Amino acid sequence: MTFLFTCPHCQSQTEVEDEFSGRTGDCVVCGREITMPDFAGVRSQANRPGKRKKSAIWFVAAGLALLLIGAGLIAAIQVGSRTATKIRTGRQRLSSIKNMEKIASALNAYATDHGVYPAPYTTDGAGRKLHSWRVTILPYLDEDALFNQIDKEVAWNEGENQAMIYSQTPTVYRHPESSGWGTGTVYHLVTGSGTLFPSTGPLGPRQATDGATKTILLVEGQMQSMTQSWMEPYDLDVASIGGAINPPSGKGLGGATEGGVCVVTVEGNGYFLPETTPPLTVQALISPAGGEPLPDDVLDEWASAER
Known part of the structure; x- marks a missing residue:
């Protein structure tokens, strides 16, 4: 499994395999010494039930928001269409x-x-x-x-x-x-x-x-x-x-x-x-x-x- 690591010195981002977790070495971009974080701990935290639950809730909320936005757009189009028809009919009568x-x-x-x-x-x-x-x-x-x-x-x-x-x-x-x-x-x-x-x-x-x-x-x-x-x-x-x-x-x-x-x-x-x-x-x-x-x-x- 790979992780995205950001060098604290030059801010360059590099994909690093989890086998280098906790190791110290030189940044491939700036050459300065860096120490890899504990990727195992990061992976464990990401897989915690609470984290997954929050992610699921976020996706559900995002889906509901998109549905509401879509419904609002449809309603706006329908209202706009009725308004346009009403205006056209009114002009027709007057003419x-x-x-x-x-x-x-x-x-x-x-x-x-x-x-x-x-x-x-x-x-x-x-x-x-x-x-x-x-x-x-x-x-x-x-x-x-x-x-x-x-x-x-x-x-x-x-x-x-x-x-x-x-x-x-x-x-x-x-x-x-x-x-x-x-x-x-x-x-x-x-x-x-x-x-x-x-x-x-x-x-x-x-x-x-x-x-x-x-x-x-x-x-x-x-x-x-x-x-x-x-x-x-x-x-x-x-x-x-x-x-x-x-x-x-x-x-x-x-x-x-x-x-x-x-x-x-x-x-x-x-x-x-x-x-x-x-x-x-x-x-x-x-x-x-x-x-x-x-x-x-x-x-x-x-x-x-x-x-």
């Missing part, structure tokens, strides 16, 4: 709401000029659907040039309009997570009986007698409800969607923004409604004149504070 508030402002500007909101779609003489309301309000979004390029006499996907489907999409109609979604949009009106857009013709802000702060004007739809093009005359029928948010069926509100749905009321303010919002509350908010007993702060109650 979508900003888009929707701009669209709502254009819808309200149109209503100011015409007394009512635009019809969900335009038609030709035979009653065939041509274009979405999204085309109609382009001048109110400062998109006059694009509005003038569109042939309003033929359908959105016919003639020269067909080439525009894949080339020009107003930024405001793009959801913030729309990468890879083509030229479609998830921003819709809710149409049908008991809405701002019944089959008899669109209503105006003044006809939202339930209150401008308690009547939804614009919503996000499910991915399945995304249009082929923002010009396509397609919206959400109230009879089909009910009041559930992000339902398993895929037919309803939400789905574009994680955890709920972004909406804008007649007054023009945007909110995020979580999936836990009761369907009856959503239905009451869609109705402009249903007389449902909703508190004035209903959207503040259900809307997410993480805006």
